[in-house]
Amino acid sequence: MQPAAKTSCQKRLGRIEGQVRGVARMVAEDRYCIDVLTQLSAIRAALRRVEDEVLRDHVGHCVEHAIRSGDAEEQRRKVAELMEVFARAER
């Protein structure tokens, strides 16, 4: 990944790790289920944002590199990989 995206994703993941620990503590302290669910759903949204950032960086650099290379086989591979990512994301 490019330096800026890399730093940003690492910061986000550090925060997410803390949020996961926080929600484990909420469960331990018998906090109300609905509050636990709200927090879990916020963590999932934060992960989705990391995925969006990694994907943007991937398209801007790895896919762009394949386009510049003029290597059709490599381009097909990149498109197939993107299709798999999306098939998974829809679920």
Next chain:
Amino acid sequence: MQPAAKTSCQKRLGRIEGQVRGVARMVAEDRYCIDVLTQLSAIRAALRRVEDEVLRDHVGHCVEHAIRSGDAEEQRRKVAELMEVFARAER
């Protein structure tokens, strides 16, 4: 939460915390974006399973308690809370 669901969720969350740390390491080590995305999407699926477990426990105990209480106001509150959880989950 009930003891069994509580233990199970705490174990899951402990594993998820480790997975988040692992993916931060993957980013630090410049691992291939697509592998990072695959891992992030697996973590999101694992979080979704925790949410399912908390929700099942909530319906089996908190909502069931409201039903047994015969307190209509409390029942309405429970249903409204469920609707909010679902509105968020759909996004």
Next chain:
Amino acid sequence: MQPAAKTSCQKRLGRIEGQVRGVARMVAEDRYCIDVLTQLSAIRAALRRVEDEVLRDHVGHCVEHAIRSGDAEEQRRKVAELMEVFARAER
């Protein structure tokens, strides 16, 4: 369903039927795939809005009726039905 929600859903479904016919015509006329996809995704969003309206009406009337009845078995059935709807919607 209540008269207002019923009328509104019927109007929405009439429009959706027209949109489905329109997209079949786009396919027949070899319109660009991306435009077809955009239209299909708009139809899916419109269906989701009908589902939201039916669900709101259901909670406001059928579920509310079960709450007022004081019949715990009926209330459990309503909650179980909602959980199934949500399990399906998440997918």
Next chain:
Amino acid sequence: MQPAAKTSCQKRLGRIEGQVRGVARMVAEDRYCIDVLTQLSAIRAALRRVEDEVLRDHVGHCVEHAIRSGDAEEQRRKVAELMEVFARAER
């Protein structure tokens, strides 16, 4: 679209149109909300399958054509279009 995919999508859309009409009839006949919701969610899943088929055809032909052309600008446009489709699909 390629002839086989085109025929298949048109058949699917014809069936979906009938399903939409059927659910409008269910609403008119005051059928139980949960049954209406089940049917609406089945229609949405059917639409998603049409989208998958259009997308596969698009990647196999339009995107493949851009790869073979060796035209980098056209390839960038195809990738950008795919990203927009996915951004919409996630919602």
